[in-house]
Every structure is written in structure tokens, then in C-alpha cells.
Amino acid sequence: MLTLIKNGEVYSPDFIGKKDILVVDRKIGFIQERIDVPTDFVHIHVVDATGKIVVPGFIDAHVHITGGGGEGSYRTRTPELQLTDATLAGVTTIIGVIGTDGTTRTMTNLIAKARALEEEGITCYVQTGSYQVPVKTLMDKIEDDIILVDKIIGVGEIAISDHRSSQPTVEELAKIASAARIGGMLSGKAGIVNIHVGDSYEHLRLIEEVIKTTEIPIQQFYPTHINRNPHLFEAAVEYAKIGGYIDFTTSSIPNKENDWNIKSSKGLRRLLDDGIDIEQITFTSDAQGSLPKFDEQGNFTGLGIGKVSSLFEEVRDAILIEGISPAVAFKVITQNPASILKLEQKGTIAAGKDADLVILNKEDLTIDNVFAMGRMMVENGEAIVKGTFE
Numbered sequence: 001m002l003t004l005i006k007n008g009e010v011y012s013p014d015f016i017g018k019k020d021i022l023v024v025d026r027k028i029g030f031i032q033e034r035i036d037v038p039t040d041f042v043h044i045h046v047v048d049a050t051g052k053i054v055v056p057g058f059i060d061a062h063v064h065i066t067g068g069g070g071e072g073s074y075r076t077r078t079p080e081l082q083l084t085d086a087t088l089a090g091v092t093t094i095i096g097v098i099g100t101d102g103t104t105r106t107m108t109n110l111i112a113k114a115r116a117l118e119e120e121g122i123t124c125y126v127q128t129g130s131y132q133v134p135v136k137t138l139m140d141k142i143e144d145d146i147i148l149v150d151k152i153i154g155v156g157e158i159a160i161s162d163h164r165s166s167q168p169t170v171e172e173l174a175k176i177a178s179a180a181r182i183g184g185m186l187s188g189k190a191g192i193v194n195i196h197v198g199d200s201y202e203h204l205r206l207i208e209e210v211i212k213t214t215e216i217p218i219q220q221f222y223p224t225h226i227n228r229n230p231h232l233f234e235a236a237v238e239y240a241k242i243g244g245y246i247d248f249t250t251s252s253i254p255n256k257e258n259d260w261n262i263k264s265s266k267g268l269r270r271l272l273d274d275g276i277d278i279e280q281i282t283f284t285s286d287a288q289g290s291l292p293k294f295d296e297q298g299n300f301t302g303l304g305i306g307k308v309s310s311l312f313e314e315v316r317d318a319i320l321i322e323g324i325s326p327a328v329a330f331k332v333i334t335q336n337p338a339s340i341l342k343l344e345q346k347g348t349i350a351a352g353k354d355a356d357l358v359i360l361n362k363e364d365l366t367i368d369n370v371f372a373m374g375r376m377m378v379e380n381g382e383a384i385v386k387g388t389f390e
């Protein structure tokens with residue numbers, strides 16, 4: 001199948017001007033100033049992107065695809081992700097994680113859901129494990145999971161600085177990182193360790209101690225939720241200054257009275273003003289994860305749920321409200337996660353890459369069309385491909 005997207009203003013995510021893009025089956029075939037539709041040839045589906053912006057399909061690197069939570073007992077287990085939750089939000093690649101509940105949410109279920117989402121049309125990988133240490137893997141070891149299972153690209157989310165974590169030691173975290181690193185090296189994968197960082201004033205200390213006391217590089221860790229409160233955010237700024245990756249969570253609720261999470265778009269503005277390299281920063285949604293509220297004694301008081309739609313909403317606010325350049329802002333959900341996670345076919349618009357594309361209305365940056373692996377999933381803002389049970 002051939003699809004020709006004409007006259008779009010293309011952000012690859014760097015701005016490369018007005019281009020025509022020819023999609024050949026699942027890949028981007030050609031990007032040129034002008035591509036004419038030949039006569040007496042096979043049918044080519046032409047999409048007019050005049051006055052619109054074309055960007056890479058969004059990558060959401062932290063999604064509870066099988067559901068999450070349960071901090072308020074069984075009835076608060078959150079539902080699994082549906083296909084159009086992702087596609088209507090422009091997300092074409094997802095990394096699935098488990099989270100708090102490593103007992104009733106299992107690795108077998110996680111991998112099965114990832115494969116189901118791929119059958120329905122988007123790309124999905126997973127991390128092995130959950131909050132708990134020792135890590136609950138699919139097979140015997142972290143290395144085995146990463147090396148032998150195509151869908152598993154790293155470890156996580158391992159919880160630190162949180163009353164729900166297993167309170168891992170520096171030595172335990174170092175061994176996890178080492179196993180992930182070896183597994184990644186031997187399989188050509190990222191082998192990243194995705195770290196859930198909680199409310200504690202311990203902040204990122206465990207990671208920092210591993211870096212100080214071992215040969216493991218700081219880039220082996222991928223801490224998330226760094227905007228969950230002001231004091232963690234300040235610690236994350238210092239962590240970024242020594243070269244660490246940091247990930248904002250775009251789904252958020254206040255955890256206690258007068259203590260709001262740092263809005264991702266505003267946090268991005270602050271980091272850029274502080275001179276942090278944009279390539280160290282990503283946004284993820286924490287979609288389908290529970291957003292529990294606890295009082296100062298750690299008692300459960302309420303619950304929200306993460307939404308994939310929050311991912312691009314925050315990037316959009318970064319551009320329209322915070323005044324950040326689109327070429328910079330788009331990177332936190334395209335090129336940067338693709339680079340950190342070694343997803344070489346994702347995150348940029350270039351010949352030979354996967355044809356994951358989002359077409360935006362230029363005036364208000366609303367999503368018009370979404371292509372995943374060359375297949376149109378959303379047209380004129382409406383889902384034209386739905387999940388099996390939607």
C-alpha cells in the first residue's frame with residue numbers, strides 16, 4: 001500500500017520545511033520537496049496536509065497496559081489500556097510496565113497484552129519486573145528476560161523513596177542495574193532500569209550512591225515521576241546537571257492539600273532555562289496507573305487514573321503557553337525516548353524508518369490524522385481503527 005502525505009510542514013522532530021512524504025507499506029519510503037502522483041500507476045492514497053504539521057508518532061514509555069493500582073483494595077484495580085486510548089492521543093509506540101501490584105499483575109499477562117496491542121496496530125514493548133525487589137521476572141533472571149524475550153527491553157518500574165517500595169539497598173539496586181546492562185549489551189537492547197521515585201526526601205540518593213560506588217554509568221537509570229512534588233523536582237534538576245535522564249509524569253493529582261505536582265510543561269521550561277540538555281528529558285503519561293492520594297501518615301484517601309491523552313496535552317501546553325519551540329518540545333515524546341530506549345526505527349521522520357506519523361492542525365495543535373506502521377488509525381480526529389472489544 002502507498003500513501004502520499006503532501007505539503008505538510010515537517011518536524012522530524014527538527015523542522016525540515018514543507019515536504020511530501022511517501023509511505024510504502026509500513027515504512028517511510030521517500031521525503032522530498034515534491035512528489036507527484038504518477039498516471040497509469042497503482043492506487044496511491046493521497047492525504048493533503050496543506051497548512052498542517054507532520055511529526056513523528058508519539059512514544060509513551062511508561063504505561064500500565066494491563067491496568068494498575070489496587071492501593072484502595074481490589075475494587076480500585078484500574079482497567080487495561082484500549083487501542084484508541086493511545087491512537088486518539090497520537091501515541092504509536094508504548095512501553096508497558098506493571099507497578100505496585102507484582103502479584104495479580106504478572107509478566108505473562110503484560111507480554112500477552114503487548115502482543116495484543118501490536119496485533120491491533122501499534123508498537124509495544126515492556127519492562128520486566130514491578131515495584132518489588134527481588135525483581136519478579138518472567139524467567140529466572142533479568143538477563144534471561146532481556147536477552148531471550150523480544151518484547152522485554154529493560155527492567156522496571158523499580159520503586160525507591162516510597163513507602164510502597166521494597167526499600168532496596170544500594171547493593172541490590174547496583175545488581176539490578178548490572179544485570180540489565182549485561183542483558184542489554186548482549187541483546188542490542190537498551191537494558192535501561194526504569195525507576196519509580198516516590199515522595200520521600202531520600203529522592204534519588206540510591207541511584208546516586210550506585211553511581212558513586214560502582215562503574216555503572218548514570219545513563220543506565222531512567223527515573224520517572226520527578227515532578228511529583230517541588231522538593232523532588234529540585235533534586236532532579238541537580239541530578240540532570242550531572243548527566244542523568246529525567247522523566248516527567250503528565251498524569252497527576254495533588255497528593256495532599258496545597259501540594260500539587262509540578263506541571264510538566266512548566267517543569268520543562270525551568271529545566272531548559274537552567275541549561276539542561278533537552279536530550280536528557282522525556283514525558284510519559286503513567287496511563288492506566290492509579291494515582292493514589294495518601295495523608296501524612298500514609299493512609300489511602302483517594303484515587304485517580306492516568307490518561308495517555310495527558311502526554312501530548314503537556315507538550316502542547318509547552319509550545320502554546322510556555323513558548324518552547326515545537327522542534328524542542330516534540331523531542332520529549334519522540335526522539336528522546338527512542339534514543340534512551342534504543343528504538344532505532346522510532347522517534348524521527350526519515351526514509352527507512354517506521355511510518356509512525358501524526359498530522360496536527362497548525363493553529364491549535366489538535367490531532368487530525370495518526371498513522372501507525374503505515375496504517376491510518378485516526379482520520380479527521382476520529383478513530384477509524386478500533387480495538388477488538390471497543
